[in-house]
Amino acid sequence: xxxxxxxxxxxxxxxxxxxxxxxxxxxxxxxxxxxxxxxxxxxxxxxxxxxxxxxxxxxxxxxxxxxxxxxxxxxxxxxxxxxxxxxxxxxxxxxxxxxxxxxxxxxxxxxxxxxxxxxxxxxxxxxxxxxxxxxxxxxxxxxxxxxxxxxxxxxxxxxxxxxxxxxxxxxxxxxxxxxxxxxxxxxxxxxxxxxxxxx
Amino acid sequence: xxxxxxxxxxxxxxxxxxxxxxxxxxxxxxxxxxxxxxxxxxxxxxxxxxxxxxxxxxxxxxxxxxxxxxxxxxxxxxxxxxxxxxxxxxxxxxxxxxxxxxxxxxxxxxxxxxxxxxxxxxxxxxxxxxxxxxxxxxxxxxxxxxxxxxxxxxxxxxxxxxxxxxxxxxxxxxxxxxxxxxxxxxxxxxxxxxxxxxxxxxxxxxxxxxxxxxxxxxxxxxxxxxxxxxxxxxxxxxxxxxxxxxxxxxxxxxxxxxxxxxxxxxxxxxxxxxxxxxxxxxxxxxxxxxxxxxxxxxxxxxxxxxxxxxxxxxxxxxxxxxxxxxxxxxxxxxxxxxxxxxxxxxxxxxxxxxxxxxxxxxxxxxxxxxxxxxxxxxxxxxxxxxxxxxxxxxxxxxxxxxxxxxxxxxxxxxxxxxxxxxxxxx
Numbered sequence: 058x059x060x061x062x063x064x065x066x067x068x069x070x071x072x073x074x075x076x077x078x079x080x081x082x083x084x085x086x087x088x089x090x091x092x093x094x095x096x097x098x099x100x101x102x103x104x105x106x107x108x109x110x111x112x113x114x115x116x117x118x119x120x121x122x123x124x125x126x127x128x129x130x131x132x133x134x135x136x137x138x139x140x141x142x143x144x145x146x147x148x149x150x151x152x153x154x155x156x157x158x159x160x161x162x163x164x165x166x167x168x169x170x171x172x173x174x175x176x177x178x179x180x181x182x183x184x185x186x187x188x189x190x191x192x193x194x195x196x197x198x199x200x201x202x203x204x205x206x207x208x209x210x211x212x213x214x215x216x217x218x219x220x221x222x223x224x225x226x227x228x229x230x231x232x233x234x235x236x237x238x239x240x241x242x243x244x245x246x247x248x249x250x251x252x253x254x255x256x
Numbered sequence: 257x258x259x260x261x262x263x264x265x266x267x268x269x270x271x272x273x274x275x276x277x278x279x280x281x282x283x284x285x286x287x288x289x290x291x292x293x294x295x296x297x298x299x300x301x302x303x304x305x306x307x308x309x310x311x312x313x314x315x316x317x318x319x320x321x322x323x324x325x326x327x328x329x330x331x332x333x334x335x336x337x338x339x340x341x342x343x344x345x346x347x348x349x350x351x352x353x354x355x356x357x358x359x360x361x362x363x364x365x366x367x368x369x370x371x372x373x374x375x376x377x378x379x380x381x382x383x384x385x386x387x388x389x390x391x392x393x394x395x396x397x398x399x400x401x402x403x404x405x406x407x408x409x410x411x412x413x414x415x416x417x418x419x420x421x422x423x424x425x426x427x428x429x430x431x432x433x434x435x436x437x438x439x440x441x442x443x444x445x446x447x448x449x450x451x452x453x454x455x456x457x458x459x460x461x462x463x464x465x466x467x468x469x470x471x472x473x474x475x476x477x478x479x480x481x482x483x484x485x486x487x488x489x490x491x492x493x494x495x496x497x498x499x500x501x502x503x504x505x506x507x508x509x510x511x512x513x514x515x516x517x518x519x520x521x522x523x524x525x526x527x528x529x530x531x532x533x534x535x536x537x538x539x540x541x542x543x544x545x546x547x548x549x550x551x552x553x554x555x556x557x558x559x560x561x562x563x564x565x566x567x568x569x570x571x572x573x574x575x576x577x578x579x580x581x582x583x584x585x586x587x588x589x590x591x592x593x594x595x596x597x598x599x600x601x602x603x604x605x606x607x608x609x610x611x612x613x614x615x616x617x618x619x620x621x622x623x624x625x626x627x628x629x630x631x632x633x634x635x636x637x638x639x640x641x642x643x644x645x646x647x648x649x650x651x652x653x654x655x656x657x658x659x660x661x662x663x664x665x666x667x668x669x670x671x672x673x674x675x676x677x678x679x680x681x682x
Binding site for chain 1: 330343344347379380382383416418419420435436437497498499501507541573575579583584587595597
């Protein structure tokens with residue numbers, strides 16, 4: 058499949074931000090992954106072409122960094138921290154729950170909704186463990202029991218629509234309004250980036 | 257002494273993460289003042305403040321800046337926001353709560369160093385924080401604080417937010433530069449140091465998020481004023497990331513020199529009910545273990561170093577009596593094994609053997625003879641690796657083995673973890 062015009066212009070714009078074009082390799086790989094869900098070998102060549110390097114040079118970068126998906130994943134991706142601070146707060150229970158619900162780390166649920174992985178790389182949420190990231194957004198202070206809810210009502214754990222990409226003007230607005238309500242109308246504490254400002 | 261809030265003074269105020277909200281707190285006034293000074297005068301001010309880098313190495317910031325060779329241009333500035341030290345989440349906290357403070361600090365440093373391209377290298381996992389910074393840079397650009405003729409003065413500076421993609425090693429400054437240039441994030445031989453040959457082979461300064469976020473305060477009120485906060489060898493305040501078996505985990509800004517006990521008992525409100533402190537890490541996953549007897553140490557780089565550990569990146573992980581240090585060591589060794597970049601043999605192979613051994617020990621499969629090889633493996637790594645990652649992969653496990661030798665030995669051949677499932681002698 059050929060590179061879309063939109064991705065081509067995104068990568069070109071990224072390239073032009075830097076004093077040297079090669080610096081745009083990681084941003085370009087991100088752009089592809091965000092648009093297509095993963096990075097295929099074909100895209101190594103497309104990126105290489107735009108940055109005037111070789112496809113193997115792009116591949117050498119793509120395979121070095123752990124966050125790049127080189128094969129398709131489920132619709133959502135859940136990354137669970139198992140480093141020390143999260144372990145002290147019960148991440149093993151979260152891992153066991155996910156293993157029994159979906160399968161070993163790296164598995165995708167049967168309906169293709171969720172791929173999950175456990176990581177030893179500390180996610181930077183040590184005060185709010187057990188911590189994980191759902192589609193790159195923090196979900197914190199989650200107990201093993203709450204995992205079931207996360208798998209069933211995944212959308213609830215994502216930042217409200219558009220918040221992560223909010224513009225400058227409505228930044229604060231978005232914070233003030235986006236309190237999701239449950240079916241019976243009661244306000245529920247929301248997981249996600251909001252928690253990060255907690256002390 | 258309780259919390260001393262400088263960088264976190266306005267946290268919780270409405271709209272602090274927007275330019276408007278930040279300017280309400282006096283934001284960008286320090287940049288305005290700085291642009292009226294000579295670059296050399298700013299460097300002198302930062303030297304006078306006694307500020308030491310907040311990324312972990314605690315190198316004096318003003319001195320680092322003065323290593324740039326005169327008259328070699330272009331020069332580059334990189335903010336290191338690749339915070340990945342286990343236990344550390346202060347840079348994320350600063351970006352979440354007060355992102356413009358960082359951007360103002362970055363611009364102050366850029367002007368002092370006469371840099372026209374400043375980068376913020378932020379770890380891939382901080383996806384939302386990257387978007388926050390990108391939004392803030394655009395807000396600042398719209399106000400004429402980023403780009404050409406900043407604040408109407410003869411100073412141009414572009415700010416580029418660059419996201420990483422999951423590699424702890426990119427927090428090491430030369431690996432960060434390799435990554436930013438579009439290569440695998442592997443460290444480079446020093447010397448030449450980045451100050452001489454850094455990004456694209458040009459003179460480069462790499463500073464931590466917290467270091468840069470401190471600059472507006474120093475420039476606003478003066479280096480001499482900043483030096484009066486904290487203690488003799490460690491000036492100012494520092495953000496400590498507290499986690500583990502404590503009542504109130506979180507980020508606390510303290511004057512340097514306060515005791516660790518005060519941080520634990522007053523800010524963190526002590527250990528959880530039923531928990532007794534067994535051990536703690538004062539500087540993140542890389543640093544040596546300390547014991548309850550060390551609680552009265554001051555939060556001072558030199559005092560903690562004298563006790564055989566380091567304040568490192570400012571992460572305090574408190575562990576209670578139910579914590580198995582073999583298990584904790586195994587997790588940390590796994591982390592270094594996973595994050596080893598593979599460039600040098602002692603680290604690549606050493607972390608592999610360490611990890612294999614720790615897994616066998618944790619499972620009760622290792623023998624005492626095998627355990628004895630742990631010291632040998634670590635001895636072949638510490639001080640013999642290309643960069644500090646390999647060295648630090650041995651520090652915690654070796655210090656825990658030294659302080660809790662019996663705990664390690666009792667795992668050999670044990671059917672279950674002797675700490676979490678102690679054998680009751682009848």
